[in-house]
Amino acid sequence: MNSNQKNNLIIDGIKTLLDESPLYGNIIMNLSRENDFTAPNALSLKWQDHHWFLVINPEILTRLLTNHKQIALALAHEALHVVWQHPLRYAKERQQNKVIDIGTDIAVNQYLPQALGELPHAMTLQTIFDMSGKLLPVHEDSATYIALIAKLFDNASSLGQDNVDGHDGWSNIGEATQEAASALALVIKKADEDTKLLGRGQVDSRVQQQIDEVVIPKRHWRSVLRTGLSQIPNKRQESRSRFNRRQAYRLDLVGEISTYDAQVAVFIDNSASISNQQAGQMLATVLQLTQQLDADVRVFSFDTQVHDIKKVTKWVRHAGGGTTFQCIFDTLAERHFNPVQTVVLILTDGEGEKNISKTKFRHVYWLLPPQKTLSIREPFGQILRF
Known part of the structure; x- marks a missing residue:
């Protein structure tokens, strides 16, 4: 040649x-x-x-x-x-x-x-x-x-x-x-x-995640989460401490303030693939979160099933088996969480099933360690990093 x-x-x-x-x-x-x-x-x-x-x-x-x-x-x-x-x-x-x-x-x-x-x-x-x-x-x-x-x-x-x-x-x-x-x-x-x-x-979703890591401007995940919370629809409540914006000169008319009904559902991966060190980091993150967010925060752990965590400060980890993300969204539906008003935060290493049924929940955030990818072939929501 x-x-x-x-x-x-x-x-x-x-x-x-x-x-x-x-x-x-x-x-x-x-x-x-x-x-x-x-x-x-x-x-x-x-x-x-x-x-x-x-x-x-x-x-x-x-x-x-x-x-x-x-x-x-x-x-x-x-x-x-x-x-x-x-x-x-x-x-x-x-x-x-x-x-x-x-x-x-x-x-x-x-x-x-x-x-x-x-x-x-x-x-x-x-x-x-x-x-x-x-x-x-x-x-x-x-x-x-x-x-x-x-x-x-x-x-x-x-x-x-x-x-x-x-x-x-x-x-x-x-x-x-x-x-x-x-x-x-x-x-x-x-x-x-x-x-x-x-x-x-044709681009594998994991490859696309890596590309997005570079091309999408990085923001701290807490900032992204707060932005998501601010987008939750709110209702208005009358307040005499505010002027009426439509008729500001009418001092006898009451104003309105916004009240948010946002709820945050946090899920901590408790599967066998999570080390005790990773679980500790996740728990510390959730503790900070409950103190910083002005919302009703509910915390759960999950492996192939979802488990309630009544008090985060007293949670004792017992490592589970595999990981199933579907159980999260099944539990949210069974417990009648409102898909419009609920922010779902999932702390995981990304290892789970490849396919998941469609969900009505749109405010979904996956919080992963650096260099880890989400196993779902067609991921939804936003992928954030610790």
Whole structure:
């Protein structure tokens, strides 16, 4: 294969990715690109000269990947590293750390466009199962996979070397962490804007959550919750301490004040996947909440069922089993909470069922730890972070 054929194959791979997964394709298009025939891997991300570069070794790329679909998958893999900001998160730890390479690759390979087939030489959950007999959980964050793999294998180098994707360039950041973070966020924001012009295509909800983490301006979750409470319909009550706004000169007419009937229903995840430390953080958050919000706050715990917490200060945790979000909305309906006047706050690690029945409750807020995603395929409400 001559150089023109190799270049055409790479161009066809980019076009294929733009057609199949516009978001991933636009992330690649917004990266600076550099051909390096001495690079040890077919593709890699590198911080250099105030920019994020996609480094391509055409020789290795076209030797390992023989058609445009496979190249599109390899490019999508790099785009997903950008989405989850792996080059930033693991810049300092990455050097000579094979476990980080494997954990981050397993995390992103679960979101590759299925219509394009399989990426050759990819590190997957199946790879780990074949070598260890252990089936790792799906759709976890890279940090979880890194911890699990470190426990499973004494020598991670025994898992082999992936010459398609390299991570050495992540450690180039040095002291430029803030600049590199801003540059990576700009790549994601531009790609998101470009994609909206032409249509997003099929994007997993977890990927979209990660994009939103970057492109949506961050506000403290308490501020968001207060805004939600302020939007609850209110009723008016006569008050002689207020002037009548329509006829202010009539001192004999009473005015009106607004009274809010908002109710806050708080649900604390008590499933087995929640550590005692996480449960303690959630409980402290709820204690603060009950003191700060001018509303009727009701508190519950849940796993596969909902349990009343009569006094938050005296709640003693007994870890449950699985997690079912549906039980929350079933309980709200059974207990006749008003869908219009109730704000629902769910403190959870996001691990639960993938599908949930439609609910009439519209003021729903999911409060998750950093880097965790909600398991529901079509999430509703707002996802906030501790």
